[in-house]
Amino acid sequence: MNGPEISSLPEGMQRVAQVLRASGHAHLPQRLDDAARTAQQAADALGVQLGQIAKSIIFRRREDDVAVLVVTSGDRRVDEAKVQSLVGVIGRADADFVKSRTGFAIGGVAPVAHASAPVTLIDRELFRFDEIWAAAGHPHGVFRLQPADLERLTGAPVVDVVQGGA
Template identity: 30%
Template sequence: MSTRAPGTPATVALERAGIPFTAHTYEHADTATNFGLEAAALLRLDEEQVFKTLVTDVDSRLVVAVVPVSGRLDLKALATAVGGKKAQLADPHLAERRTGYIVGGISPIGQKTALETVVDETAWLFDTVFVSGGRRGFDIELTPDDLRRATGATVAAIARD
């Protein structure tokens, strides 16, 4: 378990579930717009090991996609993975309201409304992966299997270069 982790819904959910994680904080720059790449650079991590959380709209339902910050979300592959026809990025204000997090700090874990989640299969290339801990400047490191367990995610090839 983490020591001195900032108290966020994500850390509370992990602690409640008994899922081990390591907290990593960094100094977020207000001028940063690519939050995942900022985290990878400041934490000195491989960009393929740091994952971004994207809230999408698949046929009028919200679905969370978790993909490496080094790549892009394949919206068609995501729609197919959840049995949908068309996917697009969700309205940021709606994403914030439904998850309880702000853009740039949306964690796939501990969301206000538990949303269907899909994690890109490349997460299993690593012993551990990094996802947002629920605020800008805070990432959580955990195993891909624990990420899947914490989110109830399915696994699919949803990322592209």
């Protein structure tokens, strides 16, 4: 994907593509025919396991109103108590908060290229897979990566933040 191809993408996907290109990531965003607003929709569209979808969950840290991004496997549920033990008290983030802090609409929140840098945590459950897929800034956009790429691209720690984990 070269410059003109990137410029034809929706704005959020352009931001993600620029970050991926600048970091030397091998896989730029792809556009899906149908929206993949949920991990299940993305897995179905890509023909992969639900767990291979790196879903981005945004919380609102109460003490300073900073976005907390938890990237976890599509087949897992975030344990908010575990997240709070790492970053402080969190609450739910509504659509306006998500859009204002990340620059992305819910259903297209990428793990990179946020409007404001979030506190980011990567759940270790993603490392069960050699290949994962993440949202690319738009409900129709995804990109392929390996779990270690996610760690490299975000600089975030790999932790246990899901229900039922050790």
